[in-house]
Amino acid sequence: MATEKPRRASTAPTIYDVARLAGVNPSTVSRALNTPGRINARTEEKVHAAARELRYRSNPMARALPTGRTSTIGLILSDITNPMIAGIVRGAATAADALGYTVVIAESQESPELESRATERIVASVDGVILAASRLDDASITELAGEKPLVLINRALDGVESVIGEVRAGIEEAVAHLQLLGHTRIVYLAGPSTSWMSRHRAAVIQDVASGRGIDIEVVGPNVPTLEGGAATLSRLVAMDATAVMAYNDVMAIGLLRAAAEQGFDVPSQMSIVGFDDVFGSDFTHPPLTTIRMPLLALGELAVHRILEAVGVETATEPAAAPIAQLVVRGSTARPRA
Amino acid sequence: MATEKPRRASTAPTIYDVARLAGVNPSTVSRALNTPGRINARTEEKVHAAARELRYRSNPMARALPTGRTSTIGLILSDITNPMIAGIVRGAATAADALGYTVVIAESQESPELESRATERIVASVDGVILAASRLDDASITELAGEKPLVLINRALDGVESVIGEVRAGIEEAVAHLQLLGHTRIVYLAGPSTSWMSRHRAAVIQDVASGRGIDIEVVGPNVPTLEGGAATLSRLVAMDATAVMAYNDVMAIGLLRAAAEQGFDVPSQMSIVGFDDVFGSDFTHPPLTTIRMPLLALGELAVHRILEAVGVETATEPAAAPIAQLVVRGSTARPRA
DNA sequence: TTGTAAGCGTTATCAA
DNA sequence: TTGATAACGCTTACAA
Numbered sequence: 001m002a003t004e005k006p007r008r009a010s011t012a013p014t015i016y017d018v019a020r021l022a023g024v025n026p027s028t029v030s031r032a033l034n035t036p037g038r039i040n041a042r043t044e045e046k047v048h049a050a051a052r053e054l055r056y057r058s059n060p061m062a063r064a065l066p067t068g069r070t071s072t073i074g075l076i077l078s079d080i081t082n083p084m085i086a087g088i089v090r091g092a093a094t095a096a097d098a099l100g101y102t103v104v105i106a107e108s109q110e111s112p113e114l115e116s117r118a119t120e121r122i123v124a125s126v127d128g129v130i131l132a133a134s135r136l137d138d139a140s141i142t143e144l145a146g147e148k149p150l151v152l153i154n155r156a157l158d159g160v161e162s163v164i165g166e167v168r169a170g171i172e173e174a175v176a177h178l179q180l181l182g183h184t185r186i187v188y189l190a191g192p193s194t195s196w197m198s199r200h201r202a203a204v205i206q207d208v209a210s211g212r213g214i215d216i217e218v219v220g221p222n223v224p225t226l227e228g229g230a231a232t233l234s235r236l237v238a239m240d241a242t243a244v245m246a247y248n249d250v251m252a253i254g255l256l257r258a259a260a261e262q263g264f265d266v267p268s269q270m271s272i273v274g275f276d277d278v279f280g281s282d283f284t285h286p287p288l289t290t291i292r293m294p295l296l297a298l299g300e301l302a303v304h305r306i307l308e309a310v311g312v313e314t315a316t317e318p319a320a321a322p323i324a325q326l327v328v329r330g331s332t333a334r335p336r337a
Numbered sequence: 338m339a340t341e342k343p344r345r346a347s348t349a350p351t352i353y354d355v356a357r358l359a360g361v362n363p364s365t366v367s368r369a370l371n372t373p374g375r376i377n378a379r380t381e382e383k384v385h386a387a388a389r390e391l392r393y394r395s396n397p398m399a400r401a402l403p404t405g406r407t408s409t410i411g412l413i414l415s416d417i418t419n420p421m422i423a424g425i426v427r428g429a430a431t432a433a434d435a436l437g438y439t440v441v442i443a444e445s446q447e448s449p450e451l452e453s454r455a456t457e458r459i460v461a462s463v464d465g466v467i468l469a470a471s472r473l474d475d476a477s478i479t480e481l482a483g484e485k486p487l488v489l490i491n492r493a494l495d496g497v498e499s500v501i502g503e504v505r506a507g508i509e510e511a512v513a514h515l516q517l518l519g520h521t522r523i524v525y526l527a528g529p530s531t532s533w534m535s536r537h538r539a540a541v542i543q544d545v546a547s548g549r550g551i552d553i554e555v556v557g558p559n560v561p562t563l564e565g566g567a568a569t570l571s572r573l574v575a576m577d578a579t580a581v582m583a584y585n586d587v588m589a590i591g592l593l594r595a596a597a598e599q600g601f602d603v604p605s606q607m608s609i610v611g612f613d614d615v616f617g618s619d620f621t622h623p624p625l626t627t628i629r630m631p632l633l634a635l636g637e638l639a640v641h642r643i644l645e646a647v648g649v650e651t652a653t654e655p656a657a658a659p660i661a662q663l664v665v666r667g668s669t670a671r672p673r674a
Numbered sequence: 675t676t677g678t679a680a681g682c683g684t685t686a687t688c689a690a
Numbered sequence: 691t692t693g694a695t696a697a698c699g700c701t702t703a704c705a706a
Contacts, residue, residue, distance in 0.1 A: 117434075
């Protein structure tokens, strides 16, 4: 009686075990499990019974090898600390889950090098990649897009699929709101120079404002954090800014708090508008007026795009382009006469 | 000349391509790439050159098959919307990245069923699982821990590895602080009944308080969200509560804001203490006094524990148990006479 | 409808 | 030190 030396890595049951128990060939097990209905009903039931009994679960790695599919999507984030990212992650994770997919994440902490390294490592083991607020340069992204289905969130790039929150409507509302209050010039607080979305918002604000005879000045680039926002205060005061639109809520909140600390009153001395409507933007003092972005929808849409590219039936296609919307709260008011 | 029909899923180069170019056997390529130094220096260089030229990258799925290792860790979260989770995710992702590992996430949105499903799907394709603030029952967790290395964050369970923020010191500071201000009773606002950490905090608060002759009353369980916190206000007012410690910052902030809306003054009419020191807890009005938890360290520690179990050299072991600390801000004051 | 067998890209064992 | 070759667990032509 020769003692088998099992080389099995783990002890988990395989289709061979199921096949033996069900009295069929392993390939039949595979078929029964993957193409239900296209097989004799009785054998199919036998196989399922055996699988249940052994608590069989297929090995995703082994399956990925012949199929070339991992049922996994990579999500690369620049800063997980930014609450706006939570919406995107939840949207993506939920949509992926509903379609039998799993989300792999990596964070670049705003560093292009880290982002490049993380993406490089992840790309080989996923069916597609979502870059949220990527800080990578265009060339790297284009190259990456050649290897795997790739979707950009909040960034446009020729020849690369992208999902972008439609900001124009929100910006129009915001500029109109500010103008109605009596402001005649607006300062845009830019984000990082590597942020496409920051430049995009600047451009749209510029465009909308010039159509209304309002002056736009830009301050930046800035680090898109509380500190980055706070650091601009002195500059803004020197410019005698009466209304500020910040690249995102986090910066806007940073500025708001710096102002309060310096005894500078918001909104009477300076109106502030943010972007995103993140967790926390409504409990600053005063609460922040902001342009709400439909973050969840962005995440969902991105995974749907990936799966379309992969050829997975996504059934319920989410609605059209998520559209921004102004949320007026307490940080905007008429300028001091 | 027979035309090959390549069944190759993708077009990526394999060790066969590298081997051919370098003029060696595929197994030599594998060795050159994985056990550097334990091979002839010249062949090693030849192989590396060929690999570089072809831009070869190993296929993680193929590698996982014989080794049984995926270089991947699963991180299951209950609610990604809670900013406290950002710290854990960043800590975990960073530590994993530094050790050549990748983090796979899934969110349960506070639902035990969803959590169970997500974990089930993920467990087969990772080397270990981290459950952050798990809402699973003990039995399920114990069973899971039998299959794969598993680490619990902020939850203790016999026979299962866990990483827990040491709250006692922080709670002692908080209770002392409240007592010093003149409070003689404290209401604890419990989290969900499925939250081990909520029960743990209740027990420690109870213990610390009784040692100091302070009365503790518990209100809950509650949903650990802004709404959940806000919903407790009327009850607290009815109880004539002067000092409240909430299960977490999110609930504390919800309560704080509800109080403000009802014209109820914090801290003069009611002192509030939170837990976690999340993003946003310092810009409420008044800013929240809270017990800060070292979230980043928790995430790091958890992945280190997993990797130890897997047998990976983690080199720099992170410091000992992360310890909580009171951060006094504006939401606590002496009770009204 | 089911069985047979080849192949996915690695690693690991055994010789050479 | 290197080359052959058999796994790893699964899918998928091709035959039966």
